[in-house]
Amino acid sequence: MGKPKTNTQANAMPWISHLVEMRDRLVKALLGVLVVFIPLSFFAKDLFTLLAGPLMVFLPEGTSMIATEVASPFLTPFKLSLLAAFVVAMPWILHQAWGFVAPGLYQHEKRIAVPLLASSVLLFYAGIAFAYYVVFPLIFGFLTSMAPDGVTIATDIGRYLDFVIALFIAFGLAFEVPIATVLMVWTGMTTPNKLKEKRPYVFLGAFVAGMFLTPPDIISQTLLAVPMYLLFEGGIIMARLLVPGIKEREQQDAERAES
Numbered sequence: 180m181g182k183p184k185t186n187t188q189a190n191a192m193p194w195i196s197h198l199v200e201m202r203d204r205l206v207k208a209l210l211g212v213l214v215v216f217i218p219l220s221f222f223a224k225d226l227f228t229l230l231a232g233p234l235m236v237f238l239p240e241g242t243s244m245i246a247t248e249v250a251s252p253f254l255t256p257f258k259l260s261l262l263a264a265f266v267v268a269m270p271w272i273l274h275q276a277w278g279f280v281a282p283g284l285y286q287h288e289k290r291i292a293v294p295l296l297a298s299s300v301l302l303f304y305a306g307i308a309f310a311y312y313v314v315f316p317l318i319f320g321f322l323t324s325m326a327p328d329g330v331t332i333a334t335d336i337g338r339y340l341d342f343v344i345a346l347f348i349a350f351g352l353a354f355e356v357p358i359a360t361v362l363m364v365w366t367g368m369t370t371p372n373k374l375k376e377k378r379p380y381v382f383l384g385a386f387v388a389g390m391f392l393t394p395p396d397i398i399s400q401t402l403l404a405v406p407m408y409l410l411f412e413g414g415i416i417m418a419r420l421l422v423p424g425i426k427e428r429e430q431q432d433a434e435r436a437e438s
Contacts, residue, residue, distance in 0.1 A: 204275040211271040216264035223256035226263060227336070230343060233315035237323040238332055245333045255336045262344060266307070270300055291365060291421050298417075299358045302410075306354030307347050309406065314346065318399045346399075349392040353407045360414025365422050370429050371415045381411050 219226065231244060238244075246252050265272075273296055284292060326332055363369050374381075385407040389400035419425060 201279060204279045208268075208272045208275045211275075212264050212268045215268045216261055219260045219264055219267075220257065223260045226259050227256045227340075230259060231336075231339065233311065234319045234323075234334065234339065236316070237319045238334075239323075242332055244336050244339060246337070247335045248337065251335070251337050255340050259340060266304075269303070273300060287423065291361075291423075294421060295358055295361060299355055302354040302357065303351040306351040309354070310343075310346050310350040314350065314399060314402045315343070317402065318346075321398050346393065350403060350406075353388070353392070353403055354410060356407055356410040357414035357417050360411060361418045361421055364418035364425060367428075370425065371418050372429050372433075374411075374415050374418075382408050385411070 235244070246255070248254075277292075277296060281289060281292075323332055360374065364371060364374075385404040386400065388407065389402075389404035393399035393403050
């Protein structure tokens with residue numbers, strides 16, 4: 180007969196099992212990214228051509244993008260393919276994260292977490308699409324038109340990729356404002372009525388965020404700030420629809436304020 184497990188050993192077992200499961204989930208997530216990356220790598224040049232489209236339209240005739248480093252023609256499309264694989268595989272990555280945390284949630288928490296998780300993915304994709312189809316043409320049209328006479332525009336492909344990736348991340352995260360709003364209401368930090376009282380501050384904060392997250396021009400700043408504020412309003416509506424018991428909480432707050 181083996182020796183009985185001590186309390187320390189018994190307490191360590193759940194932690195070890197959690198760590199093993201987390202490792203397995205991470206491996207599955209990375210394998211998902213790899214499965215997407217392999218076919219995308221064969222179209223790396225086409226992906227970069229597609230990404231460079233909004234800028235190429237506004238480059239003066241006879242000019243093109245350049246590569247100032249020896250390995251840039253290979254590494255830049257390769258990097259883009261890898262980043263694109265992460266974006267495409269995002270639902271699978273979040274599915275693995277959900278599989279890890281779901282067992283520890285109550286049933287009512289799962290009911291709100293599932294729509295929030297799905298909405299966060301869709302909103303992130305929407306932010307990327309908004310940046311590519313709306314923001315990029317306006318930004319690049321403005322920036323190229325401001326070049327002084329005698330200055331040839333020749334953008335480095337590596338710098339260009341870093342620039343657009345930063346904008347993709349900025350707009351992708353900005354479009355997560357409704358999710359952040361719902362989470363604040365869900366955790367009891369605030370209520371929709373209290374959020375409405377903060378509208379002027381949120382409006383100002385959106386423009387401050389646009390100033391830090393976008394290039395130093397009023398067009399891109401406005402294009403980020405206005406959607407952020409509108410999404411904040413959408414988050415208030417989502418919170419009223421998704422968070423259980425929110426009407427009762429607001430009624431209790433109103434009664435306390437009157438007493």
